[in-house]
Amino acid sequence: MNRQNRSVRRALIATATALLLGTVGALPAAANTGCAPAVITGHAASLVPESAVWDPAHHRFLLGSLRHGTVSAVRTDGSVRTLVDDPGTLLEVAGLRVDAARGRVLVTNLDNGLGERSSTATNGRIAGIGAYDLETGRRLFYVDLAAVAGDGGPHLANDIAIGPDGTAYVTDSFAPIVYRVGADGSASVLVHDDRLTPRPGGYGLNGIVHRDGRLVVGKWDDGTLWQIPLHHPADLRRVEVTGADGGALLHLDGLLGRPDGSIAGITNAFFGAGRDAEVELRSDDHWRTARLAAVRPSADPTPTAVTAGPGGSLYQLSGGLPDAFAGHPTDTFTLRRL
Numbered sequence: 001m002n003r004q005n006r007s008v009r010r011a012l013i014a015t016a017t018a019l020l021l022g023t024v025g026a027l028p029a030a031a032n033t034g035c036a037p038a039v040i041t042g043h044a045a046s047l048v049p050e051s052a053v054w055d056p057a058h059h060r061f062l063l064g065s066l067r068h069g070t071v072s073a074v075r076t077d078g079s080v081r082t083l084v085d086d087p088g089t090l091l092e093v094a095g096l097r098v099d100a101a102r103g104r105v106l107v108t109n110l111d112n113g114l115g116e117r118s119s120t121a122t123n124g125r126i127a128g129i130g131a132y133d134l135e136t137g138r139r140l141f142y143v144d145l146a147a148v149a150g151d152g153g154p155h156l157a158n159d160i161a162i163g164p165d166g167t168a169y170v171t172d173s174f175a176p177i178v179y180r181v182g183a184d185g186s187a188s189v190l191v192h193d194d195r196l197t198p199r200p201g202g203y204g205l206n207g208i209v210h211r212d213g214r215l216v217v218g219k220w221d222d223g224t225l226w227q228i229p230l231h232h233p234a235d236l237r238r239v240e241v242t243g244a245d246g247g248a249l250l251h252l253d254g255l256l257g258r259p260d261g262s263i264a265g266i267t268n269a270f271f272g273a274g275r276d277a278e279v280e281l282r283s284d285d286h287w288r289t290a291r292l293a294a295v296r297p298s299a300d301p302t303p304t305a306v307t308a309g310p311g312g313s314l315y316q317l318s319g320g321l322p323d324a325f326a327g328h329p330t331d332t333f334t335l336r337r338l
Contacts, residue, residue: 036313037076038337044072044080046329048114049319051159051254053096054308055105055134061307062105063317064093066114067329071096071107071132074335076310084137091117091126095159099166102183104131104140106168108157114324127155129170129181141185145170148187149177156203159254161210163230169215171205174198178205178217178228191233196226207255209263216255216263216287223249223267223274227287241281243292250274254305256314262293264306264338266316276303278316278338300334307335314338 042063049063049072061074062083069091071084084090084107092115095108109128111118127145132138146155154174161169166183169190176196181187198204199221206220215228216239225239241249251274253266263281267274276298283290300318309315315337320330 035076036310036315036337040074040076040078040315040335042074042078042080042333042335043331044333045331046324047072047080047319047331047333048321048324048329049317049333050094050321051096051305052307052315052317052335053098053105054310054315055098055100056308056310057100058134059310061309061315061335062096062098063319063333064096064107066092066094066112066319066321067116067324069093069109069115069117071105071137082137084132084139086130086132086139086142087117089128089130089139089142091115091122095157095170097160097162097168098134099131099162099168100134102166103134105134106131106160106162108160108170109142110156110158112156114329124154124156124174127157127170127172127175127179129157129160129168129179129187131185143181143185143187145172145179145181145187148179149175149189149192151175158203158206159208161208161215163210169208169210171208171217173203173205173220176204178208178215178233191228191236193236195236195238206253207265209255209257211257211261211263211287214287218249218252218255218265220251220253223247223252225249225252225281225290237288239283239287240289241292242289247274248292248295249279252279253303254307254317256306256308258314259312263290264314266298266303266306268298268302268304270302270321276301278303278306296338298336300336306338309335309337 048067111126131140156174180190202221280294305317
């Protein structure tokens, strides 16, 4: 076999392997989790990660730091290295989503008063989204979403969902807004609805998931769930959730769409209310209604995110948020398999 034929053969094998891996990644969560450690304990100086996402192409987690405004790559052995550091742009990083098809990670930028770069001028006034190369951490684009809102009010970009075409959808915890950001960085307000207004002094919209042409969005302060049909966003409606009596969804934080169609979520007892738990939500009518299928108490305090992991596993993140708000951020974080 000559060199050219060998090169063609290698390319065909690589393509077939990529297609196979893509198919396996779409299987339900019953996949083998033998390669997924039960607990991953990471150590990094005052990292205070609030969000986590799995990067299957590089077999690593990516964590966003509220303290440093960076994105760190975390291996399953707990080793940590900085992937994204954009000090001229990022103050604090919360939401993360890997856009594998375009080789990038999308991150939200905010100022919650916890970051080393926080200031009185920017605290509660920052909402942005940045796209960064998954290999190098180089910035690809950045969008000032507070400027897109154009109302001069408080803003805090929180979480991100990505549609099949690369469009990103971003929640604002300080304003009743969901933003739409095209794959090229063009941005607009998708929804502005007073029903989504946060309670005074609190956090409103938080986790967000793309599901079959619609968005499912959680509201942290009251534990409500909302559906936004993308073909007609003005038809925003509250999702009636059965089995969620007694405030079971209060302080609903990060959300994750699962391969079997369910949504995994995290609730926490931050600021003294709610409970630290992982919840499972299911719907049989395209999220017009939903049911709370499971509540699993957390072994770690104040979890904030749930993420996929190796082998179809599921992890929750506990990054020491209460300690950071108390003024003494911790140097450790925990990713625990659920």
